[in-house]
Amino acid sequence: MVKSNDLPRPTDAELEILTVLWSRGPATVREVHSTISRRRPAHYTTVLKLMQIMTDKGLVKRDEKQRAHIYSASRPREWTQRQLAGDLLERAFAGSASSLLVGALAARKASAAELAELRKLVGEYEEEKR
Amino acid sequence: MTLDHWLAAPLAHALGRALAHFLWQGALLAAALRAALFLGAGRSSRWRHQAATACLLLLPLVFGITLALSLGAGPSSVVLPPVAPRMVFNPVIAQGVPAAPVDRLAWLAPLWMGGVILFYVFRLAGWARVDRMRRLGVCAAPAEWQQRLRELAGAVGVSQPVELLESCLACVPQVIGYWRPVILMPLGALAGLSAEQVEAILIHELAHIRRADYLVSVAQSLIEGLFFFHPAAWWISAVVRAEREFACDDVVVALRPDARAYAAALTTLEQSRWPAAYAAAAANGGNLVRRIRRLLGEPAPARVPSARASALAGALVLVAAVAAALVVWPPARSFAQHTPPAESSADKQEPAQKTESARRSLAELEDLLAGKQKDIQDAEQAAAKAQELLQRNAAELDRALKNASGHPHDFAQADELLRKADAALKELEQQAGASQQLVQQQERALQQADKQLQELDALFANGKLDEALRQRQMAQADMALRQARAAIGDRTLKEIEKQLQQAEREFDRAAKYWGQGNESLRAQAEPPETPRPQALAESGSAFQKWLNEDVAYIITLDERRVFLALRTDEERDQFIERFWARRDPTPDTAENEFKEEHYRRIAYANEHFASSLPGWRTDRGRIYIVYGPPDEIDDHRGESVPRQAWLYRHIEGLGVGVAVEFTDPGRTGDFRMTAAPASHGSSWQVMAGASDAAEFVAQSLRAKGFPVTTCPVRADRPSLTQVLVGPFPDEASLAKAKAALEAAGYHPVRTQ
Numbered sequence: 111m112v113k114s115n116d117l118p119r120p121t122d123a124e125l126e127i128l129t130v131l132w133s134r135g136p137a138t139v140r141e142v143h144s145t146i147s148r149r150r151p152a153h154y155t156t157v158l159k160l161m162q163i164m165t166d167k168g169l170v171k172r173d174e175k176q177r178a179h180i181y182s183a184s185r186p187r188e189w190t191q192r193q194l195a196g197d198l199l200e201r202a203f204a205g206s207a208s209s210l211l212v213g214a215l216a217a218r219k220a221s222a223a224e225l226a227e228l229r230k231l232v233g234e235y236e237e238e239k240r
Numbered sequence: 241m242t243l244d245h246w247l248a249a250p251l252a253h254a255l256g257r258a259l260a261h262f263l264w265q266g267a268l269l270a271a272a273l274r275a276a277l278f279l280g281a282g283r284s285s286r287w288r289h290q291a292a293t294a295c296l297l298l299l300p301l302v303f304g305i306t307l308a309l310s311l312g313a314g315p316s317s318v319v320l321p322p323v324a325p326r327m328v329f330n331p332v333i334a335q336g337v338p339a340a341p342v343d344r345l346a347w348l349a350p351l352w353m354g355g356v357i358l359f360y361v362f363r364l365a366g367w368a369r370v371d372r373m374r375r376l377g378v379c380a381a382p383a384e385w386q387q388r389l390r391e392l393a394g395a396v397g398v399s400q401p402v403e404l405l406e407s408c409l410a411c412v413p414q415v416i417g418y419w420r421p422v423i424l425m426p427l428g429a430l431a432g433l434s435a436e437q438v439e440a441i442l443i444h445e446l447a448h449i450r451r452a453d454y455l456v457s458v459a460q461s462l463i464e465g466l467f468f469f470h471p472a473a474w475w476i477s478a479v480v481r482a483e484r485e486f487a488c489d490d491v492v493v494a495l496r497p498d499a500r501a502y503a504a505a506l507t508t509l510e511q512s513r514w515p516a517a518y519a520a521a522a523a524n525g526g527n528l529v530r531r532i533r534r535l536l537g538e539p540a541p542a543r544v545p546s547a548r549a550s551a552l553a554g555a556l557v558l559v560a561a562v563a564a565a566l567v568v569w570p571p572a573r574s575f576a577q578h579t580p581p582a583e584s585s586a587d588k589q590e591p592a593q594k595t596e597s598a599r600r601s602l603a604e605l606e607d608l609l610a611g612k613q614k615d616i617q618d619a620e621q622a623a624a625k626a627q628e629l630l631q632r633n634a635a636e637l638d639r640a641l642k643n644a645s646g647h648p649h650d651f652a653q654a655d656e657l658l659r660k661a662d663a664a665l666k667e668l669e670q671q672a673g674a675s676q677q678l679v680q681q682q683e684r685a686l687q688q689a690d691k692q693l694q695e696l697d698a699l700f701a702n703g704k705l706d707e708a709l710r711q712r713q714m715a716q717a718d719m720a721l722r723q724a725r726a727a728i729g730d731r732t733l734k735e736i737e738k739q740l741q742q743a744e745r746e747f748d749r750a751a752k753y754w755g756q757g758n759e760s761l762r763a764q765a766e767p768p769e770t771p772r773p774q775a776l777a778e779s780g781s782a783f784q785k786w787l788n789e790d791v792a793y794i795i796t797l798d799e800r801r802v803f804l805a806l807r808t809d810e811e812r813d814q815f816i817e818r819f820w821a822r823r824d825p826t827p828d829t830a831e832n833e834f835k836e837e838h839y840r841r842i843a844y845a846n847e848h849f850a851s852s853l854p855g856w857r858t859d860r861g862r863i864y865i866v867y868g869p870p871d872e873i874d875d876h877r878g879e880s881v882p883r884q885a886w887l888y889r890h891i892e893g894l895g896v897g898v899a900v901e902f903t904d905p906g907r908t909g910d911f912r913m914t915a916a917p918a919s920h921g922s923s924w925q926v927m928a929g930a931s932d933a934a935e936f937v938a939q940s941l942r943a944k945g946f947p948v949t950t951c952p953v954r955a956d957r958p959s960l961t962q963v964l965v966g967p968f969p970d971e972a973s974l975a976k977a978k979a980a981l982e983a984a985g986y987h988p989v990r991t992q
Binding site: 122125126128129130132133134145146148149187190212215224225227228229231232 | 378
């Protein structure tokens with residue numbers, strides 16, 4: 111098996127396919143293609159070709175037991191995220207980018223102490239649910 | 241453009257002042273917002289968010305108004321009061337004049353600009369990264385969630401279509417874009433939370449879209465970049481961010497009353513954030529704890545002034561204090577470091593210098609008046625003499641008649657005498673008439689001079705502001721030139737270049753002020769003899785052309801004066817005839833070789849030396865017309881700086897082996913003389929400065945009868961013109977000229 115360190119960094123198009131596989135779980139080329147084409151026009155053959163290349167690179171695994179081959183990501187998504195976040199330049203601008211973002215959570219991660227307090231605050235709810 | 245130059249610009253001054261003022265203005269606005277939030281503690285988050293946003297938008301507004309006001313006030317409100325007016329601008333006497341003061345605050349402008357640019361570069365890169373997140377590592381969310389989002393959008397009141405994407409790069413749910421908004425959900429969030437929880441999160445994001453928070457966020461980061469130096473701006477911005485989230489939470493709770501489920505969703509999302517490398521730096525993860533407490537209705541913990549809050553308050557106080565110091569503290573004078581200490585008393589000398597200069601000008605005019613009066617006395621004496629002569633002649637005639645009556649044979653003699661007397665009488669009458677005319681003429685000049693003296697008096701009494709300002713600019717220019725001269729002595733070439741550039745700049749400024757200076761002032765400052773050919777103007781341009789073009793270079797001062805005083809065209813015609821006759825080397829022949837040669841030279845000059853100026857007005861034309869064709873021409877017109885040297889073996893009054901050099905650094909065809917046509921050391925430099933100031937001084941010196949030349953100080957710096965008096969053939973006449981110049985209030989410097 112190829113070591114994770116040796117895996118090449120996925121291209122933008124490959125990352126999209128990986129995202130689909132992470133989101134939907136193992137899928138056929140047809141399923142991946144239909145998800146991608148909901149967002150942008152894409153040729154089935156292009157997706158197929160890309161996924162074959164990714165198989166050769168070791169980015170995805172192919173299960174050939176069934177008639178329609180089923181593909182799955184060979185690495186968890188955290189792996190790619192870590193790889194991208196490790197980029198120094200990316201990190202430098204992430205701080206700047208985060209101030210532009212609006213969303214349900216702050217751009218900065220909560221500290222361990224805060225997380226503990228949060229867990230305590232919502233703990234009752236979790237218990238009730240159980 | 242050098243930094244020094246830029247710092248002297250009005251914008252730098254205005255920016256510096258506006259930035260200094262902003263220190264306290266920002267602190268004040270932040271304090272006002274704090275007070276408003278305190279008073280409106282019970283109000284909705286929407287209201288608090290709007291208050292904070294308004295406060296944030298006020299920052300650039302207040303700064304802009306301050307900047308506009310500072311620009312309007314101009315640098316003169318900062319610059320020092322003007323120094324004494326001086327009629328002579330000689331570097332040697334420029335001691336005691338301070339250099340242009342540079343506002344210390346102006347230094348803030350480049351520092352601030354550098355910071356803003358740095359911030360904006362980072363923001364732009366961040367924005368590019370955010371924009372990339374719309375496309376990179378995303379896939380469309382499952383169809384059922386897209387459908388659910390459309391329903392929720394209708395409930396929240398979002399009209400534009402919203403795209404729901406799952407992203408492997410986003411670590412938290414976020415909204416990107418305003419016109420085509422995208423909601424990015426981290427991978428796994430849709431599956432990892434319950435349906436109600438996802439809906440709550442989606443409502444929160446839709447609320448952001450509805451409230452155009454992405455636009456606000458962009459504006460916010462622009463303002464933060466602009467006022468990066470001010471803690472108040474950051475604090476206000478943080479308040480906007482916090483209140484924004486509270487307001488969106490309120491929308492969620494209004495639509496989905498199960499606040500606990502929502503709070504749990506937020507906590508789960510926070511917990512499941514992927515461990516980004518840069519998260520380690522975060523000591524305080526924002527206000528999520530506050531938000532959860534608020535959602536769950538938990539009371540906020542008793543407010544203890546945290547270290548952060550006191551640090552912020554301290555920073556604000558410090559900033560306000562610095563602002564006060566910068567604004568109240570008088571601007572430094574930059575000359576303190578590079579001018580001799582003796583000049584520190586310059587300000588005290590200013591009034592004295594001013595008075596001294598005014599007194600000198602008045603004294604000059606009074607001298608002129610005294611001269612006129614003497615002329616009149618002379619004329620009156622001449623008239624009296626003529627009268628006496630007339631009477632004596634009459635007595636002689638009488639006697640002759642008596643003789644004739646006694647001795648009839650003497651009749652022929654008497655007749656002869658009578659004729660002679662008659663002729664003498666006529667001549668004397670003519671002479672008397674001329675004297676009378678001269679007296680009238682002188683009286684007119686006297687009246688005119690008197691009037692000008694009064695005007696000048698009034699002017700000095702009024703102490704006109706613009707005149708004073710102009711004088712100050714001149715003084716500064718002088719100072720710069722003096723420094724340049726000092727530098728030539730022992731400093732490096734580089735420094736000299738710098739000083740000269742500064743001098744040039746100052747002279748340009750001075751020249752500008754000269755141009756602006758009121759015309760009346762100029763006219764008043766001119767000596768009374770300055771040609772004012774009104775009568776001449778009425779009689780047509782032919783005579784004016786003759787005076788100012790044809791013979792401009794060869795007519796003597798006295799001849800010019802007489803010509804200007806003539807009143808009829810016949811007189812002028814006669815004068816011109818006599819003018820040429822006097823110069824005719826062979827008066828017996830009909831041809832006037834001098835006149836013919838002179839007009840030939842003019843024609844030659846016009847044909848060969850014309851550039852942007854007509855040929856006769858160029859430097860080469862002038863030299864050619866006055867001194868004739870050179871004996872030898874050393875021609876280097878093909879070189880990178882075209883130049884030409886004219887060699888004269890002998891020039892009457894100048895000496896042997898005179899060389900005149902012309903260069904054309906701009907390659908415009910207009911060759912300029914690089915030095916006066918004289919051997920070095922035989923002239924006096926009276927001033928060096930802007931060309932129109934130099935012409936003005938040269939004109940007034942010419943009017944006093946000095947031999948004056950103007951030429952550039954250095955060939956490659958045509959804007960620095962020097963006025964030279966001379967050349968003089970020997971030391972005795974040099975010394976005499978120096979004494980005369982000093983008596984007239986100038987401070988001549990021997991040319992090197």
